Amino acid sequence: MIVGGISIRELPRKKYLLPGNSSCPGCPEALGLRYLGMALGDRVILVVPAGCSTVIEGLAPNYSMRFPIVNVPFASADAVASGVATAKEVLGEDAVVVVWAGDGATADIGFATLSGAAERGDNIIHICVDNEAYMNTGIQRSSLTPYGAWTTTTWTGKKERKKDVPLIMLMHKVPYVATASVGYPMDFIEKLRRAASIKGFKYIHLHAPCPTGWRFDPSLTVEVAKLAVETGMWILFEAINGKVKISPSSLPYRDRSRRKPIRDYIKIQGRFRALTDKELRKLESMVDDVWDTLIKFT
Amino acid sequence: MSEISHILPLSKPKEGISKTGTWRLKKPVIDHSKCVKCLMCWLHCPESTIDVVESSEKFVEVNYEFCKGCGVCANVCPVKAISMVPEG
Numbered sequence: 175m176i177v178g179g180i181s182i183r184e185l186p187r188k189k190y191l192l193p194g195n196s197s198c199p200g201c202p203e204a205l206g207l208r209y210l211g212m213a214l215g216d217r218v219i220l221v222v223p224a225g226c227s228t229v230i231e232g233l234a235p236n237y238s239m240r241f242p243i244v245n246v247p248f249a250s251a252d253a254v255a256s257g258v259a260t261a262k263e264v265l266g267e268d269a270v271v272v273v274w275a276g277d278g279a280t281a282d283i284g285f286a287t288l289s290g291a292a293e294r295g296d297n298i299i300h301i302c303v304d305n306e307a308y309m310n311t312g313i314q315r316s317s318l319t320p321y322g323a324w325t326t327t328t329w330t331g332k333k334e335r336k337k338d339v340p341l342i343m344l345m346h347k348v349p350y351v352a353t354a355s356v357g358y359p360m361d362f363i364e365k366l367r368r369a370a371s372i373k374g375f376k377y378i379h380l381h382a383p384c385p386t387g388w389r390f391d392p393s394l395t396v397e398v399a400k401l402a403v404e405t406g407m408w409i410l411f412e413a414i415n416g417k418v419k420i421s422p423s424s425l426p427y428r429d430r431s432r433r434k435p436i437r438d439y440i441k442i443q444g445r446f447r448a449l450t451d452k453e454l455r456k457l458e459s460m461v462d463d464v465w466d467t468l469i470k471f472t
Numbered sequence: 473m474s475e476i477s478h479i480l481p482l483s484k485p486k487e488g489i490s491k492t493g494t495w496r497l498k499k500p501v502i503d504h505s506k507c508v509k510c511l512m513c514w515l516h517c518p519e520s521t522i523d524v525v526e527s528s529e530k531f532v533e534v535n536y537e538f539c540k541g542c543g544v545c546a547n548v549c550p551v552k553a554i555s556m557v558p559e560g
Contacts, residue, residue: 393543
């Protein structure tokens with residue numbers, strides 16, 4: 175299989191996420207970390223704020239990844255990464271500094287330093303691993319939880335819409351903004367390699383369906399990620415210097431009639447079980463709204 | 473570095489921190505005669521427990537010591553060569 179000039183056979187076989195780590199079965203973050211290793215390999219320096227990734231690393235004196243990692247408090251991730259990137263530049267060493275943050279560390283708690291680093295144009299990649307709630311602490315709502323989804327703090331379904339962080343980052347006028355999904359690994363790897371070749375602040379939003387928090391069977395992680403794209407709930411795009419281009423995997427779904435019904439996506443997840451037909455229609459209109467807004471930038 | 477590493481909060485990478493194979497309820501069994509060598513299972517395994525061996529009788533193999541039995545590989549296999557068999 176060759177996608178975007180990358181062949182699956184040419185991907186490095188070295189393990190960057192080591193077996194025996196403490197991620198849940200079917201973990202999308204573990205998948206994402208593997209793809210990060212396949213895309214950029216030994217050049218990566220990770221900056222990880224609190225989240226599931228910290229748990230996947232494990233306890234001292236050992237950890238289960240082959241990346242050098244700096245573990246930092248929630249709100250400081252991008253500020254630390256800026257420092258690491260500048261230090262590497264002063265030393266003249268080649269490194270790709272990657273902030274691997276969850277949706278809470280990106281859109282809620284860590285947003286100030288994210289916005290600051292984007293404004294300064296620091297040479298880092300911020301990857302938001304969006305599993306749509308605070309999964310590590312026990313599935314509490316975040317500002318990236320979609321409308322109607324159950325969490326332990328929204329028992330009857332969330333009443334507010336999902337914050338559109340990729341577009342907020344686009345409005346920072348950074349050189350590279352992209353969305354990706356764990357269901358489309360080659361697309362994600364291609365975007366990571368492109369981001370690493372650009373100097374300045376890069377933002378990648380990775381959609382990561384979490385079996386534990388979304389209440390579906392662990393074997394369906396990739397299937398749910400693909401369904402999110404096929405129903406139009408998640409849009410894959412990339413924007414180089416502000417010019418938005420919808421990625422090939424999402425392009426057919428620009429046409430509303432070609433999208434699968436959103437009911438297909440929500441019925442396999444336990445977190446939407448309390449959604450009424452009226453709320454479903456509202457969710458559908460929100461999805462159309464997100465598409466309409468994005469298409470205006472293309 | 474090594475003489476001060478015991479007083480710094482540093483960790484080192486290690487494979488197999490815990491034997492996660494014991495978490496497994498169902499075990500993926502590969503039918504090698506059906507395998508089309510597409511590498512989809514290797515690409516999508518969240519645990520890095522599928523190894524590409526490329527020998528004459530099998531192309532990929534599962535490391536059962538660490539496989540958590542999530543079943544993603546069985547779902548992504550385009551020819552359904554992987555079946556999930558209950559443990560024990």
